[in-house]
Amino acid sequence: MFDGSTARISALRAGRCAAAGPERAAARAEADRLIAATRLQSGEFPVMLANHLPMVLEALCRLGAPAARLAAYAEHYDRVHAVPLLAPRIAPLGRADWRAALGDRRREADLRDFFLTEAQRLGGFGAIRIYVPELVQGVAASALHGLMRLAYGVLRGDDAEIGAALGYWATTYLPLRDEPAGPPETDDPAALALMMRAEPAFQDFSFDAHLLWHWIAKTGRMDAFAPLIGRLRFGPETLDRVTATSAALYASTMSFEALHAVTGSHWVRIVTPYLDDPLPLLRHFWAAILALYPKIGMPLPATVDELAALRALTPPDDLDIAAAAIASDDEHDHSLVFSALQEFRRTGDPLYRVLAARRVQLM
Structure with a gap:
């Protein structure tokens, strides 16, 4: 389970899974192995729900989960959600014709192949620079989870995950109407x-x-x-x-x-x-x-006074919050806690620690 060793504390605060020590090295290797295996799977499971597994494995690793927990969670996720393998390929896609397959879930394997090839050719970050501007209007794809997979691929510096993410985004591409009626009115x-x-x-x-x-x-x-x-x-x-x-x-x-x-x-x-x-x-x-x-129901955001009251609370230690997320089988616990602790690290805003603790029922 989750201990308070200096190496583990350092790993959590740095937001990475690769702190020194054999236990963390084993966790990193297991996360890499399991994430690579998810590239044989579809980006969604029935019925058109986002497959979070590659992303939350990385989040769990960076929160400090040991190798055994990562393996157990991957087995649990695949069993509970019956995550399918990629459907058979239909026909290869190239730089001249990939756009014709946008938003076509039947072409997932073809789009995945295309973007994996492009990420290899251009490098993952080069592929982002070229292709995200073309995909950006459909970022709502699979309720933003194409963006999620891309972000975690960037965190990993993993060209293969970046390619898989771009393929997922393209497969589930979801453009919204965007027809400005006049000049901007507000900065808020x-x-x-x-x-x-x-x-x-x-x-x-x-x-x-x-x-x-x-x-x-x-x-x-x-x-x-x-x-x-x-x-x-x-x-x-x-x-x-x-x-x-x-x-x-x-x-x-x-x-x-x-x-x-x-x-x-x-x-x-x-x-x-x-x-x-x-x-x-x-x-x-x-x-x-x-x-x-x-x-x-279009609720109002918390007021300045309400946010101040939350910031005045004393949540549990980050390690306890992370431990609760690691113990959870809910992928949204892993996602929220990791992002919130990273935002706390970036901003120093204690609100994020309170929100993370509330998500995992510690407050």
Whole structure:
């Protein structure tokens, strides 16, 4: 299980699985082996749910899970979710014709092959620079989990995972309507949520679907939604504002949907340094999050006073929070805790430690 050794503390604080010592080396090797094995699998399991396994194995490793726990979790995940192997290939795709297969789940193996080849040819980071600008409008793919896999591939510096992620993103590509009605009106991402609350088309809006990406598609293709994202002025500070708004929304709701805003903001931050222009990715990411907002009843984010009260709390130690996540079988515990602790390390904001502790029932 999880101990408090100096090496393990250092690994957690650094957000990596490769601290010195034979136990950590064994965990790193096991994570690499298991993640490589997931590339034989589909990016989704029935019915069109995201296969989190390659990403959460990396998160678990970086949180300090030993090799035995990684192996046990992979076995559990495959057994419980019946994760299928990639479907048979249909026909090879090349640089001239891959776009014709965008969003076609039948072509997953073909798109995976194409992007693995491109990641090998260009290097993973080179493939991101070339292809993410073409994929960015469909970042809602599989409820943002193509972006998630790409971010974890970047963390690993793993060309094969980057190629698999780009293939997954392309396979599940999900563009939303984006038709600005006029010049930007605000610098505040939260203002767009308030605009949605005031829009009659979103009042008492409901949709009989469980999958997040079905909700994103339904809302994101409404006439009333189309001009919304154009009202936000994007600039160098927008990612920080989106990140803060995401945390405030999660603090007020602790909802599954708002969790994806917090973790997704972290994934955007990981990927954008490898793009010539990071703003389109941020723009389409925030549109996808807004498309989920009606699903949770469009609650207000936590207020300044409410956030201050949360920051004044004393959560358990990071090691205890990480240990609780490692012991959990819920992939969203691993994802949220890892992203939240990384955001705490980046910002020093104690809110992230409180949110992580709450997610794993320690507060």
